[in-house]
Structures are given as structure tokens and as C-alpha cells.
Amino acid sequence: MEGRMRIVLCFVVVVLGPALMLAQSEPAHVEIVASGDGFALERNGEPYRILGAGAKAHFPLLKASGANSIRLWSTGKAALLDSALKYDMTVSLGLYVRPERTGMDYDDEYAVRSQIEQLKTEVLKYKDHPAVLVWGIGNEMDLRYTNFKVWQTIEEIAAFIHEVDPHHPTMTVIAGFDPAKSYMIRTHCPSVDILGVNAYGSIENLSRNIRRFNWDKPYMVTEWGVNGPFEAPMTAWKAKVEPPGGVKAEQRKRRYLELIEADREQCLGSYCFLWGQKQESTATWHGMFTYDGRPTDAVDAMHFCWTGSWPEHRAPSVMDIRLNGIGWRKDHVVKAGESVALDFDCPLCEKQEVELELRLFTEGFTNKIGGDIQERPEEVDIEFKSAEGKAMTFAVPSRAGAYRVFLFAQNPHHQVSVANIPFLVE
Amino acid sequence: MMRLSALLLSLMLMVSCGQLQDVALYDVVQPEADVWAAFEYADIFTDSERTPAFGLKEVPCRSFRAVKEGSHSGEDHLHLKWDQSEGCNYIGMGFLWKDYKGKDLTGIYSEGAIELMVRVDSGFLTKVPMFFSLADYGGKRCVTKMSLLDMEGGGIGTEWTRVRIPLQAFRPERNGVNLANIKELRIEFQQKGDVHVDDIRMVPHQHHFGREASTSTHRVKELPIALGEGPESWWGINPAESSHFRFSAPPDGWSGSEAIVADVRLEGKKPWDSFGFGAHQWLLVDVNDHHSTSAVQFRLLSESPPKIRMALFAYRGSKRRIQIKLDEDNYHNVGPGEWAVRVPIKSIPGHEHMDWTALKEVRFQVLEDARFTAGDFELAEFRGNPDKPFKWKGG
Incomplete structure (x- = not known):
């Protein structure tokens, strides 16, 4: 009897064990289907609208906010496939194709072939992961490029994916859309199924331009949010002017509801940017979290977009900020060591207890573009003079230069809204 | 007589050719000087005593050690562990490579490679975030990394794997590195890794890759050229x-594969509608030799000249868009309801700041309600007064 039991157990381990593992690691079948006059995505036979974010962390809140997918820019963070799976989310998995602007030479046969063969191994490694939704081949290779051979690389990888992976569509991701890119991808990349477009200010006309520029396959908005620093107005001393958190959150909500969701014919969904934090001109421009992980009012806006309702606790939302009574859109020039008054508008602050924090940084001038890494500017001690209600007075540095003051308004749930004003000390 | 002469001449030539071949056979052919035999800097790292390395330290972000156990050959090998996330911008090490003597790699450049033996303690890698740089004594350096194409067995496992880095992969010409006076080899590390490295040396290597010619630019050698051919x-x-x-077939007497029929009724806030085309298959069109003596011209069927703005775009440069609103001087009535349209490049404000090696697009904005047919778009020679496009009788 004891011997028989052992045999049965062995059977379970030897036969069922691999079968169970297989079930866990089986890829989801994703395909593009015709839908009305356009397209839709289906995952394991079910309609699948992408409610996504560019995210590497904060997954429980992402899930609770109604998202169903994350975008990864490369397989370098492929461990996040498991994290996504844990929260029942899918992944648009990026294959990092080196852009020309980083020094890649698409006339160099060795560099090109090395990259392609390397990326093929990545495809084979991850194609069966159950969280994979689509392949994102390259990101913004078209930014300041002049060698169109990059599209041959994209096509070869896309064709390879179709050869070895029958479960996942292919996508390539570009920085904004124009007729030249449309032509190049249509002409040179027939194996690309979906166009991914990173669109900030240009999202306003994206849906129309998709049609005007003759893109007749589906697309998704692979990065979107508020207008980027590269589109922002500048002060006389070339500091980018960033809208307050509340204004940015409103802009996100409007763009999602009126632009992305309005195009259900060709648009398969979107990934908002950025469910996390990064330095891009400022530490708060695109990030929906602060550097220390506190969610901002942008998170609430996405919750509303994805679920149709606001979260139980709303973050404060700063709608306006002023220095010496002059709003954030204007230039602010002050004298060294001068005391200045900062005040702000925040209707959502009226209904809750809000803690205010001011921080001062040197201006982070940069000429970096795209996703290039930027360094955080130096923090400067701030000398408070007085605070009363929503008005604070502080002394600006005694050293001449360009600075930026940040206001953080935080509620007891550690939700925060951030606004800043650049100023010049003469 | 003529035929006989030709026959004799042919025979003489055959004899001559045969004689040339014979000479080649009987002459003693001197072999090329063996550059490898003369190259005294082949060994870069064999063990830490004979071929010292710098940067072998155990500090935050890296543990770079020489270890004896499990070496491929020699007394020891390098065990390199690093993790950039521990707060380091730069992690690197390098080799003294014959006591920093200036090394001339020019003789072995085309058929040489750096070879190294690599293994890992577990797993199988097809890429390692290690970057190899050759620095010259002028402070210039060129960088490359290991390629899957030159990893024996298609990746690095727990057995020693031979990896080669062709010297041509460094592309020293891009940074002006002086290959005749190389100082050192460095390795820079990114992200995270853990590898064993041994026996780094220069070896002969056949590199089967070259550079392709650029295909992104269409160079215009002479005018006229058709603009925007093909509906795509x-x-x-x-x-x-x-x-x-909408597209239509071109009217009789027009060239090109299509014409554009416009029936514009502007509504709402938008004060214009537009269309455009790539100058030539959306390539970079190089008209640098011609732009100052050329004009965009096309034909138009319309009761009266429509209000149009024309813009030209370049792929690069500080000025990427120039534009002009067409006026009556740009239109020339050539028959009932038929117009020739000519826009000299020099008449467009800002034309002198465009990069004419990278012309991208021609775009038209229709600025008021209009009905017309347009076609036969071309860039043609124009040497007249830019302000009087139809006064010039040349072309």
C-alpha cells in the first residue's frame, strides 16, 4: 500500500507537475479583429481595450485605479512581467532598438546584425510569458533620425516575431506622427500590425492625422499625458513653464475622455505617462508620483478615466500658483535676498486637512530629448519669513541665478498636488 | 590582308598573355610581411602578475578580483561583479597592456580582434552590459561591446566561452582615435553583472561585415524633377x-500619374485645409546644387487663382519650415480657366536658412473656399527675378 501511494505521488509530480507549470506559463492569445469600421483587440477571445500606464511600480494602486496593462520600454525590466501577472495585468513588452541619435549607425552591417540577432533571443525568451500582450519594437527611433534603414531592422524583427510567436501582435512606437513616418512604416514594415504613437501636445490632432496621413491599421497611444517640456513656453531665461498639478490633471482627464476614448474605430487603447517619477526638465512634469512615491492628483484623474468615478479620497489639486501676486505663466525676476510671497488656489484643499511644503531648487536646464536620462538639480535651503493660510513668504537666495520653487500640498492620506514657479534672481 | 593581320595580332596577344602567366608562375612570390609575428602586444591579460590590470577593488558597486580557482589558463583570472544601482555613475577597470606603451594597431586593424574567455557561475547570457574602450594617447577613445555574432556557441554559459570583439567594431574613425598610438584597453560596466574573464589577447580574425551605402538621400543631379509622384x-x-x-486622372497633356481635385468648403473654427506630399518618396532630397536657381511649379484648372499657402519642409537644420502665400504674380493665365503656377525658391522668406540637402515635403494650405484641379508638380530651373516669376523666359 505504501509502495502504491509512492507510485501515485510520483505520477502526480512527473506527469501533472509539468502540465500545471505549462498551464501557468501558457501565453495568452492576442489578436486584432475587425470591428465595425475599424479594429479591436481580443485576448483569449475576449474584447480587450487597453487601459494602460507606463509603470514600473505602484501596481496595487494601478490595479485599484482601473488599469489593466503596463508598458515596458525594454526587456531589461522583464521581471515586471511577473509583477503584472500577479496583479492580473498585461504588458506591452518593448524590444529596445537603439536609436540613431545614441550613436547607432544603421549602415554598419555588424552593428545592425548584432542588434537583430540579440533581439531575436529576447523574443524567444519572453514570447510565452502569459502577461505579454503585444510586442513594442523600438521606441522613438524616428526622433531626429535621417537613416531610414532603421525600418528594415524593425521589419525583420516583426517578421521574426510572426514566424515564432503566433500569439502576439507586433507594434512599433514613434515620437509623434507625421506623413513621412506613416509612409516609411507602411512601405518598409508590412509585418508591423499596430502603430504606437507617443503623443503629448500633438495628441489633440492624432486621431484625425492617423486618417489624413493614410495609416489604415490600428494604433494605440503608447505615451500620452500633459504637454511635454519640449512643447512648453519658456521664460526669458529659457526655463520651461510647468502648469500646476491640478491643471495638468484636468488636461489628462479631458484628453483621455475626449480624444483617446472618442476614437474606438482605430485606437486600441493607451498607456498614460508616467505611472512613477522621472526627471524631465523638472521632477514633477510627467510623473504621476513624487520622487518619494506619493500619488498626485494625476492618479485620481486616471482613476476617473478608467473607472468613471473618483476615488474615495481625493488628492489636493493646486489649480493656480502665484509669486508676489503674479501667476505661473509670467516671468518672475527678483532681487537677490528679496522676500517674496507665494500663494495658490486649491479648491479641493478647502475640504480637507492639508500640509504645505515649499522646496527650492536650482533650475535644471537641459538639452536632453526623448527618454534620455536627466540629472536632478541641486536643492537649495529655503529661508521662510512667514506663513498664513495659503500665503507664504520666503527669502530668495542671495546668489544670482535661475531657481524654481515647488509647492507640495499633501492630505492625511499622503496624496499630494505639486505646483512650481521658476524665477530669476538678479 | 586585313583579316590576316587581325589573326596575327590575336595570336601575338595570346602568346603575350601566356607569357605573362608563365612569369607569374616561375617568379618567387614574396609572402606579405607577417604582421602578427611582428606584433608584440598580443597579450592583454593572461594573469594578474604578468599582465596587470587596474581597478581591481572591492568597493560599493563592484567586486573586481583576481582569483585562482577555475581559471582558463595561467595563474588566475578575473571575477567581476558589479551593481550600478548601489549608487555609482561610473564603474570601470582596465589593463596596463605592456606598461602603457603606445601600441600601433593599424597593421592588424582589418583582420584583428580582441579575444577573451568568459563564463558565468550560473545561467546563460546572450548579452553582458560591459563596454570595451580603446583609448589613444591623445585622450580619444572608441567604444564597443560584445556581440552575439562573435560569441562561440551563441552565448555565455558556465563553461569558458570564447568571445571576440573585432577591432573594426570599435569604429575608431568616428571619434578620430589614433590607432597607431593606443594607450590602454578599458572595460566599463553598466546595470548589474557577474562574470569570470580570462585570457584577453589580440588574435587574427576574419570580419565579414562592412558598411552599406546610404540609401536615405535622393540627390538631384539635374532639373526638372517631378515632385510627389504616386498616390502613396x-x-x-x-x-x-x-x-x-480627391485624386483624379491627370487632364490631357499633363504628366504624372494623378492630379488633385479640390472642393474645399471651410467650416467651423479651422480657417484652412491642407494636403501635401513627400518631395521624393519621403527621402531626404538633396537639391543643394539647385535650390537657388529653381522654382516649384505646377498646373491648375480653376475659374480664378485660389488662395493658397505653400510650405516646404526639411528633415533637419535650424529652419525646418519655410512658407509663402501665393499671390497674383505666382499665377499665369495660359488659357480659359487654366493657370501655370510658379514659386521661385528665392522668393520664400527664410529660404537661405533651410538645409537643402534634406528637403522633405511640399505642403499646400487652401485658405478659403475653392474648387480646382492641380497637378504636374515639379521643381524646375528658374533664373529670373524671384518677385516676377513669369517674366523669365528661360527654362
Whole structure:
């Protein structure tokens, strides 16, 4: 009897064990289907609208906010496939194709072939992961490029994916859309199924331009949010002017509801940017979290977009900020060591207890573009003079230069809204 | 007599050719000087005593050690562990490579490679975030990394794996590195890794890759050239999106494969509608030799000249868009309801700041309600007064 039991157990381990593992690691079948006059995505036979974010962390809140997918820019963070799976989310998995602007030479046969063969191994490694939704081949290779051979690389990888992976569509991701890119991808990349477009200010006309520029396959908005620093107005001393958190959150909500969701014919969904934090001109421009992980009012806006309702606790939302009574859109020039008054508008602050924090940084001038890494500017001690209600007075540095003051308004749930004003000390 | 002479001449030539071949056979052919035999800097790292390395330290972000156990050959090998996330911008090490003597790699450049033996303690890697740089004594350096193409067995496992880095992969010419006076080899590390490295040396290597010619630029050698041939080059003409523009067959006597029929009824806030085309298959079009003596011209059927703005775009440069609103001087009535349209490049404000080696697009904005047929777009020679496009009788 004891011997028989052992045999049965062995059977379970030897036969069922691999079968169970297989079930866990089986890829989801994703395909593009015709839908009305356009397209839709289906995952394991079910309609699948992408409610996504560019995210590497904060997954429980992402899930609770109604998202169903994350975008990864490369397989370098492929461990996040498991994290996504844990929260029942899918992944648009990026294959990092080196852009020309980083020094890649698409006339160099060795560099090109090395990259392609390397990326093929990545495809084979991850194609069966159950969280994979689509392949994102390259990101913004078209930014300041002049060698169109990059599209041959994209096509070869896309064709390879179709050869070895029958479960996942292919996508390539570009920085904004124009007729030249449309032509190049249509002409040179027939194996690309979906166009991914990173669109900030240009999202306003994206849906129309998709049609005007003759893109007749589906697309998704692979990065979107508020207008980027590269589109922002500048002060006389070339500091980018960033809208307050509340204004940015409103802009996100409007763009999602009126632009992305309005195009259900060709648009398969979107990934908002950025469910996390990064330095891009400022530490708060695109990030929906602060550097220390506190969610901002942008998170609430996405919750509303994805679920149709606001979260139980709303973050404060700063709608306006002023220095010496002059709003954030204007230039602010002050004298060294001068005391200045900062005040702000925040209707959502009226209904809750809000803690205010001011921080001062040197201006982070940069000429970096795209996703290039930027360094955080130096923090400067701030000398408070007085605070009363929503008005604070502080002394600006005694050293001449360009600075930026940040206001953080935080509620007891550690939700925060951030606004800043650049100023010049003469 | 003529035929006989020709025959004799042919025979003489055959004899001559045969004699040339014979000479080649009987002459003693001197072999090329063996550059490898003369190259005294082949060993870069064999063990830490004979071929010292610098940067072998155990500090935050890296543990770079020489270890004896499990070496491929020699007394020891390098065990390199690093993790950039521990707060380091730069992690690197390098080799003294014959006590920093200036090394001339020019003789072995085309058929040489750096070879190294690599293994890992577990797993199988097809890429390692290690970057190899050759620095010259002028402070210039060129960088490359290991390629899957030159990893024996297609990746690095727990057995020693031979990896080669062709010298040509460094592309020293891009940074002006002086290959005749190389100082050192460095390795820079990114992200995270853990590898064993041994026996780094220069070896003969056949590199089967070259550089392809650029195909992104269409260079215009002479004018005229047709602009925007083929409907796939156009945008803004999609009946499903707008009824303002559609393609038609070109009217009799017009060249090109299509003409544009415009029926523009502007509504709402938008004060214009537009269409455009790539100058030539959306390539970079190099008209640098011609732009100052050329004009965009086309033909138009319309009761009266429509209000149009024309813009030209370049792929690069500080000025990427120039534009001009066409006026009566740009139109020339050539028959009932038929117009020739000519826009000299020099008449467009800002033309002198465009990069004419990278012309991208021609775009038209229709600024008021209009009905017309347009076609036969070309860039043609124009040497007249830019302000009087139809006074010039040349071309």
C-alpha cells in the first residue's frame, strides 16, 4: 500500500507537475479583429481595450485605479512581467532598438546584425510569458533620425516575431506622427500590425492625422499625458513653464475622455505617462508620483478615466500658483535676498486637512530629448519669513541665478498636488 | 590582308598573355610581411602578475578580483561583479597592456580582434552590459561591446566561452582615435553583472561585415524633377475623412500619374485645409546644387487663382519650415480657366536658412473656399527675378 501511494505521488509530480507549470506559463492569445469600421483587440477571445500606464511600480494602486496593462520600454525590466501577472495585468513588452541619435549607425552591417540577432533571443525568451500582450519594437527611433534603414531592422524583427510567436501582435512606437513616418512604416514594415504613437501636445490632432496621413491599421497611444517640456513656453531665461498639478490633471482627464476614448474605430487603447517619477526638465512634469512615491492628483484623474468615478479620497489639486501676486505663466525676476510671497488656489484643499511644503531648487536646464536620462538639480535651503493660510513668504537666495520653487500640498492620506514657479534672481 | 593581320595580332596577344602567366608562375612570390609575428602586444591579460590590470577593488558597486580557482589558463583570472544601482555613475577597470606603451594597431586593424574567455557561475547570457574602450594617447577613445555574432556557441554559459570583439567594431574613425598610438584597453560596466574573464589577447580574425551605402538621400543631379509622384506619397486625400480633396486622372497633356481635385468648403473654427506630399518618396532630397536657381511649379484648372499657402519642409537644420502665400504674380493665365503656377525658391522668406540637402515635403494650405484641379508638380530651373516669376523666359 505504501509502495502504491509512492507510485501515485510520483505520477502526480512527473506527469501533472509539468502540465500545471505549462498551464501557468501558457501565453495568452492576442489578436486584432475587425470591428465595425475599424479594429479591436481580443485576448483569449475576449474584447480587450487597453487601459494602460507606463509603470514600473505602484501596481496595487494601478490595479485599484482601473488599469489593466503596463508598458515596458525594454526587456531589461522583464521581471515586471511577473509583477503584472500577479496583479492580473498585461504588458506591452518593448524590444529596445537603439536609436540613431545614441550613436547607432544603421549602415554598419555588424552593428545592425548584432542588434537583430540579440533581439531575436529576447523574443524567444519572453514570447510565452502569459502577461505579454503585444510586442513594442523600438521606441522613438524616428526622433531626429535621417537613416531610414532603421525600418528594415524593425521589419525583420516583426517578421521574426510572426514566424515564432503566433500569439502576439507586433507594434512599433514613434515620437509623434507625421506623413513621412506613416509612409516609411507602411512601405518598409508590412509585418508591423499596430502603430504606437507617443503623443503629448500633438495628441489633440492624432486621431484625425492617423486618417489624413493614410495609416489604415490600428494604433494605440503608447505615451500620452500633459504637454511635454519640449512643447512648453519658456521664460526669458529659457526655463520651461510647468502648469500646476491640478491643471495638468484636468488636461489628462479631458484628453483621455475626449480624444483617446472618442476614437474606438482605430485606437486600441493607451498607456498614460508616467505611472512613477522621472526627471524631465523638472521632477514633477510627467510623473504621476513624487520622487518619494506619493500619488498626485494625476492618479485620481486616471482613476476617473478608467473607472468613471473618483476615488474615495481625493488628492489636493493646486489649480493656480502665484509669486508676489503674479501667476505661473509670467516671468518672475527678483532681487537677490528679496522676500517674496507665494500663494495658490486649491479648491479641493478647502475640504480637507492639508500640509504645505515649499522646496527650492536650482533650475535644471537641459538639452536632453526623448527618454534620455536627466540629472536632478541641486536643492537649495529655503529661508521662510512667514506663513498664513495659503500665503507664504520666503527669502530668495542671495546668489544670482535661475531657481524654481515647488509647492507640495499633501492630505492625511499622503496624496499630494505639486505646483512650481521658476524665477530669476538678479 | 586585313583579316590576316587581325589573326596575327590575336595570336601575338595570346602568346603575350601566356607569357605573362608563365612569369607569374616561375617568379618567387614574396609572402606579405607577417604582421602578427611582428606584433608584440598580443597579450592583454593572461594573469594578474604578468599582465596587470587596474581597478581591481572591492568597493560599493563592484567586486573586481583576481582569483585562482577555475581559471582558463595561467595563474588566475578575473571575477567581476558589479551593481550600478548601489549608487555609482561610473564603474570601470582596465589593463596596463605592456606598461602603457603606445601600441600601433593599424597593421592588424582589418583582420584583428580582441579575444577573451568568459563564463558565468550560473545561467546563460546572450548579452553582458560591459563596454570595451580603446583609448589613444591623445585622450580619444572608441567604444564597443560584445556581440552575439562573435560569441562561440551563441552565448555565455558556465563553461569558458570564447568571445571576440573585432577591432573594426570599435569604429575608431568616428571619434578620430589614433590607432597607431593606443594607450590602454578599458572595460566599463553598466546595470548589474557577474562574470569570470580570462585570457584577453589580440588574435587574427576574419570580419565579414562592412558598411552599406546610404540609401536615405535622393540627390538631384539635374532639373526638372517631378515632385510627389504616386498616390502613396500624398497625405490629406482620404475621402473617408474629408471630401475636400480627391485624386483624379491627370487632364490631357499633363504628366504624372494623378492630379488633385479640390472642393474645399471651410467650416467651423479651422480657417484652412491642407494636403501635401513627400518631395521624393519621403527621402531626404538633396537639391543643394539647385535650390537657388529653381522654382516649384505646377498646373491648375480653376475659374480664378485660389488662395493658397505653400510650405516646404526639411528633415533637419535650424529652419525646418519655410512658407509663402501665393499671390497674383505666382499665377499665369495660359488659357480659359487654366493657370501655370510658379514659386521661385528665392522668393520664400527664410529660404537661405533651410538645409537643402534634406528637403522633405511640399505642403499646400487652401485658405478659403475653392474648387480646382492641380497637378504636374515639379521643381524646375528658374533664373529670373524671384518677385516676377513669369517674366523669365528661360527654362
